Amino acid sequence: xxxxxxxxxxxxxxxxxxxxxxxxxxxxxxxxxxxxxxxxxxxxxxxxxxxxxxxxxxxxxxxxxxxxxxxxxxxxxxxxxxxxxxxxxxxx
Numbered sequence: 001x002x003x004x005x006x007x008x009x010x011x012x013x014x015x016x017x018x019x020x021x022x023x024x025x026x027x028x029x030x031x032x033x034x035x036x037x038x039x040x041x042x043x044x045x046x047x048x049x050x051x052x053x054x055x056x057x058x059x060x061x062x063x064x065x066x067x068x069x070x071x072x073x074x075x076x077x078x079x080x081x082x083x084x085x086x087x088x089x090x091x092x
Contacts, residue, residue, distance in 0.1 A: 013052050017064065020048050036087045037079060042072060 009082055024041045027033060052061040075081075 014060070017048055017052065020045060029050050034087070039075065042068075042075070046072075 024045055027037060027041060046068055049061065049064045052064065054061060
């Protein structure tokens with residue numbers, strides 16, 4: 001397993017995803033976190049997941065996308081989207 005050509009590449013991608021997930025959890029638990037922070041962090045997490053190479057990590061990438069989509073559906077309320085877009089900090 002350790003002698004495989006892609007082991008360290010795979011490990012690097014996993015570390016990148018898990019590192020950002022950890023940071024998102026820590027930021028989300030802050031007393032100063034607002035709805036905009038949640039949206040922005042979800043979007044950043046989607047970007048990280050999208051960067052996982054399909055040819056090496058198809059099952060892991062698919063699992064991440066499915067879990068992300070489940071969480072994203074929790075934010076699919078018009079009131080949440082309106083509150084996000086009306087925040088003064090939102091800049092496009």
